[in-house]
Amino acid sequence: MTNKPARRKVLVIDDEQDLLEALSELLEKAGYRAICAANGADGVRLNEQENPDIIVLDLRMPGMDGIETLRRIREHDREVSVVILTANGSTDTIRDAVGLAVSDYLSKPFENGEFIDLIGDLLWRRMVVRK
Amino acid sequence: MTPELRRLVYVPILHVREDVDELYAMLGGNEAKEREPQVMETQRAGVSKMWSGIAARIAELELSWEQTRIYQDGLPICGTELKIIAQLAENGSRNHLLLLDLQKKGAKLEGTEDIELLMREYNLLNVLLMKAPGAEQAAPMPEYQVKSAELLKARDEFIYNRIKNTLREGEAPLVFMGVMHRLDKLLEKDYLISHIIYRLPFGSAGAIYNV
Numbered sequence: 001m002t003n004k005p006a007r008r009k010v011l012v013i014d015d016e017q018d019l020l021e022a023l024s025e026l027l028e029k030a031g032y033r034a035i036c037a038a039n040g041a042d043g044v045r046l047n048e049q050e051n052p053d054i055i056v057l058d059l060r061m062p063g064m065d066g067i068e069t070l071r072r073i074r075e076h077d078r079e080v081s082v083v084i085l086t087a088n089g090s091t092d093t094i095r096d097a098v099g100l101a102v103s104d105y106l107s108k109p110f111e112n113g114e115f116i117d118l119i120g121d122l123l124w125r126r127m128v129v130r131k
Numbered sequence: 132m133t134p135e136l137r138r139l140v141y142v143p144i145l146h147v148r149e150d151v152d153e154l155y156a157m158l159g160g161n162e163a164k165e166r167e168p169q170v171m172e173t174q175r176a177g178v179s180k181m182w183s184g185i186a187a188r189i190a191e192l193e194l195s196w197e198q199t200r201i202y203q204d205g206l207p208i209c210g211t212e213l214k215i216i217a218q219l220a221e222n223g224s225r226n227h228l229l230l231l232d233l234q235k236k237g238a239k240l241e242g243t244e245d246i247e248l249l250m251r252e253y254n255l256l257n258v259l260l261m262k263a264p265g266a267e268q269a270a271p272m273p274e275y276q277v278k279s280a281e282l283l284k285a286r287d288e289f290i291y292n293r294i295k296n297t298l299r300e301g302e303a304p305l306v307f308m309g310v311m312h313r314l315d316k317l318l319e320k321d322y323l324i325s326h327i328i329y330r331l332p333f334g335s336a337g338a339i340y341n342v
Contacts (some may be wrong), residue, residue: 081334089326089328090326091141091143091310091313091315091316091326094143094310094328094331095310095311097333098310098311098333102333102334103332103333103334104330104331104332104333104334105328105330105331105332105333106329106330107328107329107330110330114180114330118330118332121176121177121332122334125334
């Protein structure tokens with residue numbers, strides 16, 4: 001009997017329920033374990049509980065926005081790779097994101113294939129860096 | 132009545148170190164160093180996807196190319212702008228391949244930066260990169276960041292004036308600028324800015340410097 005390798009965990013933080021479900025389904029189909037958070041506070045908590053490999057983070061959320069969420073995540077976790085998703089990005093948020101060591105930045109709408117490729121690329125880079 | 136603002140398309144970009152090194156060498160700086168093929172390949176692949184997205188979005192804008200003037204981060208006013216772009220494109224730079232393509236469609240390429248400011252920026256960065264990565268590079272980093280921020284501000288002011296002084300009646304500016312520049316903040320009082328932001332693969336592009 002062979003043990004299956006543990007599935008890589010991706011935490012998706014987005015207040016748009018439809019997109020959260022769509023990304024979760026897409027990630028699961030691609031073989032990842034998707035963990036969903038509908039707001040920044042839940043995202044910060046789930047990151048500490050689940051220790052994901054990658055976080056996919058929406059910038060525009062009511063209450064705690066994406067940059068503030070990321071700031072709180074980075075207070076405890078400098079390692080996790082973070083992908084920013086946004087519909088209306090600005091150069092200010094890009095510079096904030098650079099300062100918070102974001103790995104990738106993708107504007108909505110995007111192709112499903114591009115999103116999954118990006119997740120795969122990030123995991124590959126994490127493996128190479130850790131070797 | 133407030134006059135209607137002209138439209139300006141602003142594209143925040145990431146540079147590949149290899150392109151920066153080649154441009155520096157072409158302007159009389161040190162010869163580009165050999166880099167690990169795997170690192171170069173990873174950088175090129177990530178940044179290549181960014182450029183595919185940018186090219187597709189620019190095509191969607193349906194600009195009149197004969198009425199478009201292009202300004203490019205790192206392109207000095209030197210009289211040989213097109214030659215520089217052609218050389219970098221020939222070496223595989225997706226950034227400069229796109230510029231060349233737009234130029235062939237009729238867009239005008241404008242020398243954008245003051246060569247002296249640009250060389251000061253490269254020299255400053257080069258001093259930092261000559262140190263071994265890690266602790267040796269971390270020590271002079273705060274001083275580099277302060278000096279580089281001052282230089283970036285001066286470069287942005289120069290580029291802002293360059294755009295204002297070279298853009299002709301009826302032309303639309305298309306500006307490709309590194310993500311750390313704050314040029315758009317200067318431009319927004321005179322132009323109605325449309326940003327083209329698709330993908331920015333920070334992780335695969337390597338460290339983000341102000342060049």
